[in-house]
Amino acid sequence: MATKLIGERIKRKEDPRLITGTASYVDDIKLPNVHHVAFLRSIYGHAKINKIDVSEARKLPGVVAVLTHDDIKGVLKPMPCVGGVPDMHTPEHYPLSGGKVRFVGEAIAAVVANDRYVARDALDLINVDYEPLPVVVDMEKALEKGAPLLYEEYGENRGFTWKISGGDIDKAFQEADRVVKLRLVNQRVAPIPLETRAVLAQYQDRGVEGELTVWTSTQIPHGIRTSIAGMLNLPEHRVRVIAPEVGGGFGCKVDFYGEEVLIPYLAMKLKVPVKWVEGRRENIQATDHGRDQINYIEAAVKNDGTVVGLRVKVLADMGAYYQLLSPVIPTLTGLMMCGPYKISNVSMEVLGVFTNKMATDAYRGAGRPEATYLLERTMDAIAAELNLDPVEVRMKNFIQPNEFPYKTATGLVYDSGNYQAALQKALDHVGYTKLREEQKKLREQGQYVGIGISSYVEICAFGPSAATATGGWESATVRIEPTGKVTVLTGSSPHGQGQETTFAQIVADGLGLTMEDITVQHGDTAVVQYGIGTFGSRATAVGGTAVYLALQKVKEKATKFAAHMLKVDSKGLVFRDGKIFPENNPEKSVTLTEVALAAYLAKDLPPDTEPGLVATAFYEPKNFTFPFGTHIAVVDIDPETGQIKFRRYVAVDDCGNIINMLTVHGQVHGGIAQGLGQALYEEVVYDENGQLLTGSFMDYCIPKAHHLPKFELDYTVTPTNVNPLGVKGVGEAGTIGSTPAVVNAVIDALAHLGVRNIDMPLKPEKIWKTIKEHAPKKGPIIVA
């Protein structure tokens, strides 16, 4: 079979409607008599609610309902957390909180009105009698004795302790020549999808069997359907969830939020369609945050740079409650703590900590950026301590290409890899040796130039079901219609990844059709068979493989029909240019359209064959996949202002086989932008009273185009044998590789001053201050 589309740069089928503004997001869906919801959210980080008086709000013309915790108590169940770890304190929380609030932005009342603005105005008429309580926002302080407690009943702010280890860590430290220690802060950031969350619900009471339809901006429509059915005690087949166009998720929409059950509940209760569209300020307050770890690292090293042991203690900020997966995120940091290195003795202890802040949960990379950051910062610290080149330390510790499949000390089995090749390619691109010489010269002239390397391996394609919270398989249906056109249904509901294009490529190649012959449908539980969703760089590796397997099934059947029609043996038939023919006799052919028509007309069926040309596959992966790569950043720092200027940014990623070079590029671009954002600009800041200080884009800085360097991208290709496509996943690679590369570059630029660490975000003021503290004093200080 001639491959012509897989591997090519194919423009995305999705883009014309996105670019022309004709795509339809939740807020674009108009239903007659729709009512709007506005939420009253806590303005205190921690307070007792003595009383909520909603009587004035209820009187406002246009308001049809005002609900508080008392109205849903006993009606709605507490919100679920499926990402549990053993022996954890699991606090209950509801779509509307009562009694006590624990973070700024926590929903405590909902107003429903016939107009969006009336609903908002009514919020001002609700009178809440708060009794402020002491607040704790800092994890280290939260663990101290006598700290204010979020949950008196637990007697501590520790939510859980989770440990992982391998090898003999104590022995490793006894045998080490020295121990390199670091304390790193991986700050809290906000995922900031351009489309905020939005939910619209309609209940059609059809006498006996009502049907609930919910449109929500989510990455997991089927999971949401099951959850809504469970929460509202509805039969699942009477619930339909639609994720229409979704304007970005980045992990924060792999969640089940209170609003996603409350809006449907209101639509059923009030018998009108009900809509809620999250405001931008609401989004920064009340949609999952990411990262927020403190890492205490001890690396046991030999004088030649070999890392013999790694011991890490992690404080992971859970915020005030767990969302769907909160506790699981830092465990991924633990699983990936060996990175691309052969570290045989490891141990990690993770403490999940409650603080008066919004919950943390998945954010692009989810636990792996934290692992890569702590490892890659440690590698540079070891190089600095031993006066070795950072490249040498990495090369010394890398797993060798001939050692795959490689079992890590944390129990994972890396599928395939060649970390040396990716690093070497990146070094060649950037002209490493020459750059180091130049850096030395420029340093002598008083210029600060830094080169930052980050080699990563990540865990993708979630995953074997045994190792995931809610099933790790994916589903697909390939349906050849009677005219020979093809509809593909994927359970891997996308939100910007371009599955409509890449899955069409897989199917078009397999059936010998063009891109125009294929349509990929997703996101509607009434249309698509049950699926898991798009997250953890799984769409192509798991969802794409399901498509591939369904394709094989449908091809097998089409082959039977073609052989029957051509009166030839089915072996050796190929699909090409819309036709099916024996490879050694192209003249004797039948078109796919003819085959499809014959399959549906069913006048002359092959023996033991059903009519129709449809196949569904559920693919259960036998392992995760482990993409890898190296990113290198080269920066100039202005010693007078602390400003950073990028000289170069080189990324060499290896995501196995590539289906579409253009979408891979797109994923890497976006990923680097977000990872660089964390390194230099982004930080969710709460003050000591738990007030969110970065509540708008005035104070929460996401990088704009002018903040970004030119991306010099390249790839190595090391296919995986986990799936038949040989693909690994690339959705999060950019975020994982870029953050440490940028930070390492900045620290390297200041290394000659003795600077070993600055915590992110590396704002000019921080860099400037560090330079002032470390710079050698020139000559006597003259006091005027």
Added chain:
Amino acid sequence: MRIEGNHTLKGKPEKVWNTLTDPEILAKCLPGCEKLEKTEEDTYKATLNMGIGSIKGTYTGQVKLVDKQPYSSFKMIVEGKGGPGFVKGEGILNLQEQNDHTLITYQGDAQVGGTIASVGQRMIQASAKMIIGQFFTALDMLQEQQPPSSETSSGGAPSGSSSPPPNFFFKVTLRYLWNELKKILRIKN
């Protein structure tokens, strides 16, 4: 958030003290003050309409004067809440005679919450400075126009009906800005 500064008002501390503790005058001089009602001795219920940057809204709350040392100092405790969030703070005002004028120095701490904290934080300090500046400018202007009727008006009758003269706050703002400009341009009176 720390708030501190000073302001010089015309007149001796006795006169300034009486002005400062006269609710009728306070109501006129507080920018955006819609209502100031005395609920008990030295305690007032206030309704203020204020905007910090783009965050505008009405706040209701309480102003309390405590630790009064006549003619030299008092402590002010303010608590207010409204649609955009809450404000809580206390500060000490000191009065000191200086060449027939009175130098008022103030220092205090304020806590804000809700939208004003998350969106307005970086403007709050500047806004607070401006509001305080406008307040003292208004006091100054009002003293010029209608000096307090008697020395015993301290803690006098509740206001309510009294409203500022027409265009008063417009004039106050102009005067305030002019004063600021003079400082910047170093123009001396």
